[in-house]
Every structure is written in C-alpha cells, then in structure tokens.
Amino acid sequence: MAKDNGGILKWMAEYDRRYVYLALFLVMVGPLLRPIGMPISVSPDTRQYYQVLQQVQPGDKVFFTLNTEFSGYNEIQSGIIATMRLLVEKNARVAFGVAHVEATVIPELIVKAVQAEMTANDYQYGRDYIILGYIFPNEAAVAAGAQDFHSVVTQDWLGRPIAGTFLDEIDDWEDWDLIADFTTGIATSYLINHYALRGTPMIMNCIGVMIASEKPYLDSGILLALLQSMRGGAELEFLIGHPGPGLTAMDGFSFGHYALIIFILIGNVGYFGYTRQQQMKISKEAK
Amino acid sequence: MLFSVPGIINGRFIGFLLDIAMAALVYYYIKTRKMVHIRRVPGLDAIEEAVGRSAEMGKPVICSYGIGGFTYWTLAGLSILSHVAHLTAKTGSRLIVPTGGGDQSLIVRPVAEEIVKTAYTMEGVEDQYNPDDLPFYSGQQYAYIGGYVGVMQRVRPGSVIMTGSHASEAMNIAETSNAVGAITITSGSYISNVAALACASDYILIGEEAPAAGAYLSEDPAQRASIRVQDLFKWLAIAVMVLGIAARSLGNDLMLRLLST
C-alpha cells in the first residue's frame, strides 16, 4: 500500500541495484544446485548448425579454432563439447588452434570431455586429431596460414613436428573441409577474411553479445551456420541427446531472464506511479 | 558475375575498383589540403559539459582511449583525449587516463602520454601534469578492468569519458561509472557494445560519431578528408542498396551479378 509521498512506489522507482544482483544470483544459482529439468525449445539456427555437422563425412579435415579466453569458454563450452562429440561420431579429423594465451589448455579439456567417444572411435593423436596450440597471435599469422599452412605451423603445441600427421594434406585454405570457430571475437574477423571469404566452409559458435554482429555473415552465406551462445550449445546438446553443462544451466538461464523482466516491470510501475507524478508536480509548481 | 577481367581473380574486381577509388579520393582530398567542413558532433558539447561539471564539483575526470593498437577508433579516442586534456588543464581538474587492456596498448601508451603532456604545456600548466595519473593496468583485458574500476571507486570522478576501441570491459566501466555518480560518456565501436552502452551511459557516440568528433577536434585536413570520403562511400552504398532492391523486386539480378564481378 502506498504511503503518502509514495513509499512503495518510490522504492519501485529507485530500488538499489544490489537487489537486482541478489535476485539474479539466487534464481540462477538455485537451479544449478537443485536442477529442475525444464523443457527447452530448439531455434532454427541451432537446427541449421546441427544439419551442417550432420553433413560432415568420415575423414573430413576440420579446423577447430578457439578464439576465446577462459572466461568466454565458460559461456560457449556446451557448444564446443557438443560439436566435438558430433565430429568424433562422424570420424572427422580435427586440428585444434587457439588465438589467446589463456586458451592453450582448453583443447585438452575438450579431449578429456569426449574421451569416451574418442576411445570408442579409436581416435589417435596425429592421425585423427592434433593440438596445435597458440598459432593465431595476430592477423598476419592467420593470413600466412591461409596461404601456406606449413610456413606458419611446423610443430604441435608440445613441440613435436606435425610432419607425418594428417596435416600433411593441408597446404592452404582450400584444403580444409570445415572451419568450426568458437569465438569471443578475437581472431574471428581474420578467419572470415582469409578463409571463409575465399570459400572455406565455416560455422561459428559465438557469445551472446556477438550474435547481432555475426548474423549478417550468416544471412549472406559466408557462414554456413551460427550457434548462439550457451543457449545454442544447450539446444545442440538436446539435439544430439547428450546433456551437458549447457542444458544444466538452462533452468537458471530462463529464470534469470524472467527475473530481469520482473525488475523492468517494477521499475516502470515505479516510474509512472512516482517519478512521473513528481515531475508533473514540479512543473506545476514552477508555473 | 557479369564479366571477368583478365589478371584479376574472379569475383574481386568490384572490390578492387572500390578500394582504388577510395584511395584516390583520400589522396585527392589530402593533397588539395582543403579543410573539409564537418558539422560539430553533439557529443562534444556533452564532453565539455561533463568536464565543466567535474571542475565545479572539484572532482577528477577519467578519460580512456581504448585498449586496441593504432586503429581507426584509437586515433579518434586520442583526438578526444587531447581535447579533454586541454579542457582539464584550463579548468584545473585532475585528469586520470587508465591505459592498457590489450597487447598493442603498450605501443599506444607513449603517444597518449605525449598528448596529455603537450596539452598541459600548451595551456601553460606543465607543473600540473602528473605521469602517475596515466597508470598502466596490464595488457590483459580483465586485469585492466580491475584497475579501471578500482580507480573509479577510489577517486569518485565527476565524469568518465570512455572513447576508442573497448570490448566487453566497456559495460563494466560504464555501469561502475554510473554507480559512483559520474557523468558517463562512451563511444560504441562494436555493434555488440552499442546497445548496452546506450542504456548504461548518459551520452553515447555511436559508431562514426567518435572518429568524426576526433576529426572535428584535430582540425587535421587528412582526418577530415577521411570522414568526407567515408560519407561519399556510404551514399554510394545507399544508392547501390536502393538500386539493388528495386532491381530484385522487378526480378532482375543485374546488381547482384555486378557486385559479384
């Protein structure tokens, strides 16, 4: 009930932002600690991404590029692991390359996560997959690798020569069958400029804030598919029938969005019920 | 494709032509040294108001120019930094310039130091220049945020002017600036940032407004020539879009084939 001078309405108009932080924290962490298992829908973009991966043939050479720091990895890891799982099931040959120093240890996290599938499909290091490490420090490296791969990359991430691995079949951008880019925006534009625009098929899993900037590439056909943030990763996990960190987070994800909507509504009620009235009162008094 | 040009890779002729045309126009404008007219960007008034307000309250001004290397946005940020440094030197406010945030930021830092020092010298208050007010907060983005947010919490600035190339740290900085009660003026160099910064800032320079503001302030014929050429090509892009939409609506793919040449 509103007190005189609009007590509750005043609070609704001017609530401390820390209430938002607390509410968001509770609604997101609660379902993580005690999962509910709410249903999700699958967006058309995720279905398109899944269809592209279904077309990967055994033996296809896939460049698995990690343009992310550890922070971004936590958002898109569901998409990364689900994609890797699918690629292993398709018996694709995968080369990991990273574009940030923090991401150098991420490929081994991915390999560990899909170890069971890799063992079942008899994946051998060098023959079926290889970890190249930090090979994209700048655009010049990406450009050089696109024109002559072996001039830029001669060793894997542990210093072992790549001669004798499946990378012997790679000379330039034309020899890759697919680029799967997982990005927070570090070297993605370089990969698009030097690979995708030259015709190398490319798919992407990006963080949420990048979706608006990457959608034009999807619309124009430069990207074959775009997996959108953690939600896309969760949808992909659902499609492949292998729940993981993405699906686990979707309950909190949904509740977080609803909590934010509620706070926006509260703010607007407070705005019309208190702030606007105060402004009208002040302008009347000024007259 | 409409036609192929011998010697040029298929599908790249129009791009090549456009690049040459842009280069030729920029060269023409630079060589004529004509001071191209650019309207005053409204954001500059907001910057002057913000610095004035900080001076009245006796609070410092924080101004950053981005975390990237020598890019288009960083140069715009440096031009605005120069303007702000002149203003703070005139008003006697303290200017803090957090630097760092990227691998290339170390290369830009000496230029920023020089800009601020020159501004203070030109205003006749060289003794007020303090090199410790241009702290380097690491070449790592998130460590930079930590330092930037920390300095805002400690000094409680009257205004925060964040221009140049900022990535995800822009949101952190804008929201913290709002929380400490400072006037927040930002520039969105990435489409991803624009939406969030538009909500978080008191004033935002969207996209080209920041380089245009930089060109306006610098009074450099080359920078203004660039802005003019960009405008011309944007008009060309609009014309191509309109023609293309009209052609496609009539079932003709001439424009599409022309652009794919």
Added chain:
Amino acid sequence: MAEILKNRQLQIIVMMLSFLFVFLPYFLNVPQLNTASTKLITITSIVTAFTIALAVIAQFRRGMNIINRRSRGWYFKAYMLVTLVLMLGFSLISRETGPYHWVMFAVVNPLSSVNYGILAFYMASTAARAFRARNTKALMLLLSGFVVLIYQAPLTGAYFTGFEPIALYLGSTFAMAAGRMFLISVTVGAIVFGVRVILGNEPSVLGISKEEQ
C-alpha cells in the same frame, strides 16, 4: 644505421611496399607474388610476436623504476613482476602438467570467469534501470526488448511458440540492418584509415610525435 632506419620517408616506402605485397595477391593471380606475400606475412607475424617480448621488457623496466622510487602502490608492481617471472619459469618446466597447469586452472580461469560473469549482473542492472517508457520511442524499445528477452528464455519457446516469429523478425530485420550498417561503416573507415597511414598522414603510427614532424 639507426638514423637511416628512423628516416620517415624510408618507413613510408617500406609500409607502402608491404601493403602492396599483401593487397595485390588478394586480387591478382600471380604465383610469384603469392609466394613473396606469404613470406612477408610470416616474417611480420614473427616480428609482431616479438612485441610481446618487448612488452615484457618494458613492463620490467617500468616496474623496477616504480619499485626503486617507492611510488604509491609499488608493492603491487613488485607482486606483478614476481608472478611474471614465476609464470615464465612454470611454463619452461612443463605445459602439460605441473604448476603452469595449476595456475591456469586454479587462478587464471576463476579470475577471468568472475570478471566476465559480473557483466551479466551489470547488464541486468543497466537494463532494469534504463528500460523506462518515458516516451513513444522508449515504449517501442521496451516492448521489443520484452519480446526478445522472453524469447531468449528457452522455457518460453517450449510453451508459448507465438514469440518466436516476432523475435526472429526483429532480429533478422532491425538488428541485422544495424549490424550491417556498422560493418559497412567500420570497413570503409578501416580502408580509409589505412590509406592515410600509407600516405604518411598518420605519424603517430610510426611513433613520430607532431612536434618532431
């Protein structure tokens, strides 16, 4: 020799040639040019990687200067230099296991993730604060924001399918148009900036201040 290398005209000529070596092979199909271009780009990527080493040395010099002067916060600089040396050492010991691994997973990952995660709270408080229907335009923004927010929650699509076409329409028209506009602006701006640099009208890129010109 140093004076020759500092010559501005020489620097601009080198820049122009480097630009042509990379620019022309993209448009012209000349195999010899492709080979030379690849070699030059490879050299450039190595030189650029050395700037990281330069950055470390510069940090050391600056840090030692601050520590010697006992400036404000000198102990933070000392801590930074100690951790720098430690990580250097750890990476030389082993990359697969050991202290480097531990620091990456136990220190770098959580710190990096926390800073990134905080963004979600900041975005939420910003949205909660800024989305007010002050006028017609703000109301339209609010309504479209609502639709997109509701659609983004995966639970919504499972029960209310009506939001999807509207949200997808907003994303594929207005948001896409804004994205394309930005792409065009940024691309044209980058090209024009590059031309200015090659013509020598951006001395700051070469490390030359206006006073030295």
